[in-house]
Amino acid sequence: MAIKTVLVKELKILVRDRRLFAIIIFQPILLTLVFGYAFSGEIKNVRIAVVDDSNSEISNALISALNYGESFDIEHFLATKSEGLELIKRGYVDAMLVIPKSFEGDLAKGRAKIEVYTDESKSSVSVAVINEIRTIAHSFSTKNFGGIEVEQNFVFSTKTRLIDFVAPALIGVVTLMIGLILSASSLAREKEEQTLELSLKALKSRDIVLGKFFAITAIVTFDTLIVMFLTHTLFGIEIRGSVLLLVMAQFLFLAGSIGIGLTISAFSATQLQGIQGAMLVGLISIFLSGFFYPLESMPEGARIVAFFIPLTYANTAFREIMIKGSGIEIVYPQLGVLTLYTILSLLISTKVLRKVVGGGIR
Amino acid sequence: MEKIVIENLTVSYGKFIAVKNLNMKVKSGEILGLLGPNGSGKTTTIKAILGFVPYVGKVLVNAEKIGWMPQNAPLYLNLTVEENLRFFAEAYGVKNIEEKIEDLLKLIELQKFRDRLVRNLSGGMKQRCAFACAMVHEPDLLILDEPTAGVDPKLRKSFWEYFESLNREGKTILVTTHYMDEAEKCQRIVLMRDGEILAEGSPDEIKKIALRGEIVKLKIDHAEYALKRLREMAWNVSIEGDELLILVDDARIRIPEIIRLLNDFKVLKIEVVKESLENAFLKLIGG
Numbered sequence: 001m002a003i004k005t006v007l008v009k010e011l012k013i014l015v016r017d018r019r020l021f022a023i024i025i026f027q028p029i030l031l032t033l034v035f036g037y038a039f040s041g042e043i044k045n046v047r048i049a050v051v052d053d054s055n056s057e058i059s060n061a062l063i064s065a066l067n068y069g070e071s072f073d074i075e076h077f078l079a080t081k082s083e084g085l086e087l088i089k090r091g092y093v094d095a096m097l098v099i100p101k102s103f104e105g106d107l108a109k110g111r112a113k114i115e116v117y118t119d120e121s122k123s124s125v126s127v128a129v130i131n132e133i134r135t136i137a138h139s140f141s142t143k144n145f146g147g148i149e150v151e152q153n154f155v156f157s158t159k160t161r162l163i164d165f166v167a168p169a170l171i172g173v174v175t176l177m178i179g180l181i182l183s184a185s186s187l188a189r190e191k192e193e194q195t196l197e198l199s200l201k202a203l204k205s206r207d208i209v210l211g212k213f214f215a216i217t218a219i220v221t222f223d224t225l226i227v228m229f230l231t232h233t234l235f236g237i238e239i240r241g242s243v244l245l246l247v248m249a250q251f252l253f254l255a256g257s258i259g260i261g262l263t264i265s266a267f268s269a270t271q272l273q274g275i276q277g278a279m280l281v282g283l284i285s286i287f288l289s290g291f292f293y294p295l296e297s298m299p300e301g302a303r304i305v306a307f308f309i310p311l312t313y314a315n316t317a318f319r320e321i322m323i324k325g326s327g328i329e330i331v332y333p334q335l336g337v338l339t340l341y342t343i344l345s346l347l348i349s350t351k352v353l354r355k356v357v358g359g360g361i362r
Numbered sequence: 363m364e365k366i367v368i369e370n371l372t373v374s375y376g377k378f379i380a381v382k383n384l385n386m387k388v389k390s391g392e393i394l395g396l397l398g399p400n401g402s403g404k405t406t407t408i409k410a411i412l413g414f415v416p417y418v419g420k421v422l423v424n425a426e427k428i429g430w431m432p433q434n435a436p437l438y439l440n441l442t443v444e445e446n447l448r449f450f451a452e453a454y455g456v457k458n459i460e461e462k463i464e465d466l467l468k469l470i471e472l473q474k475f476r477d478r479l480v481r482n483l484s485g486g487m488k489q490r491c492a493f494a495c496a497m498v499h500e501p502d503l504l505i506l507d508e509p510t511a512g513v514d515p516k517l518r519k520s521f522w523e524y525f526e527s528l529n530r531e532g533k534t535i536l537v538t539t540h541y542m543d544e545a546e547k548c549q550r551i552v553l554m555r556d557g558e559i560l561a562e563g564s565p566d567e568i569k570k571i572a573l574r575g576e577i578v579k580l581k582i583d584h585a586e587y588a589l590k591r592l593r594e595m596a597w598n599v600s601i602e603g604d605e606l607l608i609l610v611d612d613a614r615i616r617i618p619e620i621i622r623l624l625n626d627f628k629v630l631k632i633e634v635v636k637e638s639l640e641n642a643f644l645k646l647i648g649g
Binding site: 001016193200 | 412414428430432434436437438439440441445449450452453454455479495499
C-alpha cells in the first residue's frame with residue numbers, strides 16, 4: 001500500500017516533468033533510429049550466388065530476369081550448393097538460388113521448383129529476397145506457361161548484420177541511461193524540493209526506495225517496448241531466445257543501474273546535478289562497453305576496460321538471448337556478473353543512502 | 363505532563379555547533395513559541411526533535427502523532443493540491459481519506475484550487491496547503507517552522523485563528539516565528555541565540571527579564587525635587603521632561619511604595635510603561 005502510494009506519486013511527477021518526460025519518450029526513439037539506420041544496410045543490390053544445375057535456355061532466362069532489376073547483384077555462379085552455403089556463412093553473399101536439373105521439364109508440367117537459401121539472421125533481407133524472387137518467378141512462369149514453386153531455406157551463419165549486433169545493445173543502453181537518470185534525479189529532486197524529510201516522516205525509507213524502484217522499472221519497461229517495437233518493425237529484429245530469460249537479465253541490470261543512480265543522487269544537491277552525474281556515468285559506460293564494436297575487434301587496452309563495465313555483460317547477454325536464441329547454459333557467466341553487479345551496487349547505495357535519509361522517526 | 367523533553371541537546375555540523383547544551387520542555391496543551399534571530403538554532407532544534415540530525419543529549423517525544431510543517435512549505439510541486447493531500451494521507455495510513463481531504467480543503471479554503479499544481483500556487487496558498495498536509499493525520503503535536511513567513515497580514519491572522527482553535531481542542535503546538543504579535547499569542551516563549559537559550563517564560567515575563575524589571579512612568583509636579591528625593595533613597599530614576607521613569611523589580615508592589623514616599627507631591631499620572639516584546643527581544647538579543 002505504502003509502496004503503491006509512492007509508485008503512483010512518482011509516475012505522476014515523472015510524467016509531468018517536461019524535461020524528464022522528453023527524455024523518457026525521445027531517448028529510446030532517437031537512439032534506435034540513429035543507431036539503427038547508421039548500422040543497417042538497405043535492401044537493394046542484394047548479393048546473390050546462383051547454382052544452375054539445369055543450365056538450360058529457360059533457366060538462363062530466369063537468371064537474366066533476376067539480374068534485370070536493381071534488387072539483385074548476381075556475384076557468383078557456382079557449381080555446387082555447398083560452396084554457396086559457405087559464402088553465405090562467411091557473409092560474402094546474402095542469398096543463393098538453386099535451380100535443379102529437372103527445371104526445364106518440370107516447368108512445362110507446371111511443377112517446377114527452385115530453392116532459395118538465405119542467411120537466417122538477416123531476417124529482413126530474407127523476407128525481401130524471397131518476396132522478390134517469388135514475384136519474378138511468378139511473372140516468368142506465366143510468360144512461359146508453367147508454374148514455379150519457390151522453396152525457402154535458411155542458412156544459419158555466424159556472421160550477423162551490424163544491426164543485429166546493435167539492436168540488443170540498444171536495450172542495454174536505454175535501460176542504463178533511463179534507469180540512471182530517473183533514479184539519480186528522483187531522490188535529488190526530493191532533496192532539492194525538501195520533500196524527502198517530509199515523506200520520510202510518514203513512510204519507511206524502504207517503502208520510499210521500493211516505490212521509486214518500481215516506478216522506474218515501469219518506465220524502463222515501457223522504453224524497452226519502444227525499442228523492441230522500433231527495431232522489430234524497422235529492422236526485423238526478433239527475440240529468438242526465451243523472453244523470460246531476457247526479462248531476467250534486463251531486470252538484474254536495471255536493478256544494478258538504479259543502485260548506481262541512487263548513489264549518484266546521494267551526492268547530488270539538485271535534480272540537475274543528479275541528471276548530469278547520471279549522463280556522465282552512462283556515457284562513459286556506453287563508450288567503454290563495446291557498444292559500437294564487438295569486443296573481439298577492440299584493441300587490447302580497451303577490451304580490458306570493457307571487462308569492468310557492467311553494460312558489456314548486459315549487452316552480450318541481450319545479444320545471445322535475442323539474436324542467437326541462446327539459453328541460460330550460454331549466458332550464465334553474464335548473468336552471474338550482472339547479479340554480482342546488482343548486489344554490490346544495491347549494497348553501496350543502501351549504505352550511502354542511509355547517510356542521506358538518516359534515521360527519521362515515524 | 364510534557365510532550366517534548368529536551369535535555370543537554372547538542373547538535374553540530376562539522377566544527378559549527380548549531381545547538382549548545384539545550385534544555386527545554388514543551389508542556390502538553392500549550393503553544394510554545396521558539397524565537398530567535400536567523401541562525402540561532404531553532405530549525406536545528408526542531409530537526410533534532412524529529413530525528414533528522416544526529417545529536418548528543420536526550421530528546422523525548424511523548425506524542426502519538428506529530429504534524430510537521432517545515433520551513434518554506436516544501437510540497438510536491440508537480441502534484442495538485444488534492445494529490446499532495448492524498449499522498450500524505452495515504453502515506454500516514456489515514457482511514458477516511460476522502461472525508462479528510464474535503465475537511466482540510468474547506469479549512470484552508472482551497473476547494474477551488476484543488477486541481478491546481480502546487481507549482482502554480484501563490485506563496486500564501488502553498489503555505490496553507492503545507493499546513494493542511496501537516497494536519498492530515500490528526501496529530502496531537504504540531505511542529506510549525508515559520509508557518510507564516512511571507513504570508514500577508516490577513517492570512518497570518520486566520521492562520522493564528524486555526525492555531526488557537528486547535529490549541530483549544532487540546533493540541534500542543536511548537537511554533538517558530540519572527541513576528542512579535544504572533545509571539546504575544548504564545549503561552550510560553552523560548553528565546554534562543556547562537557544555539558543557546560537566552561530567556562524563557564510568558565511574554566510578560568520575557569519583557570521583565572529584558573528590562574531587568576519594569577518601568578513606572580510618573581507625571582508629577584516639581585519633578586526635579588521628586589527625582590532628587592528618590593535618588594537619595596537609591597531608586598533607579600531618570601527624568602524625561604516633566605516625567606520620571608523609575609525602574610522597579612515589580613511594579614505592583616513598588617507603585618504604592620512610590621506614592622507613599624512622594625505623598626507631599628501632586629501625582630498627576632502613574633502608569634507602568636508598556637514595553638513592546640520587540641524591544642525586549644532586541645534588548646535581549648543585543649545584550
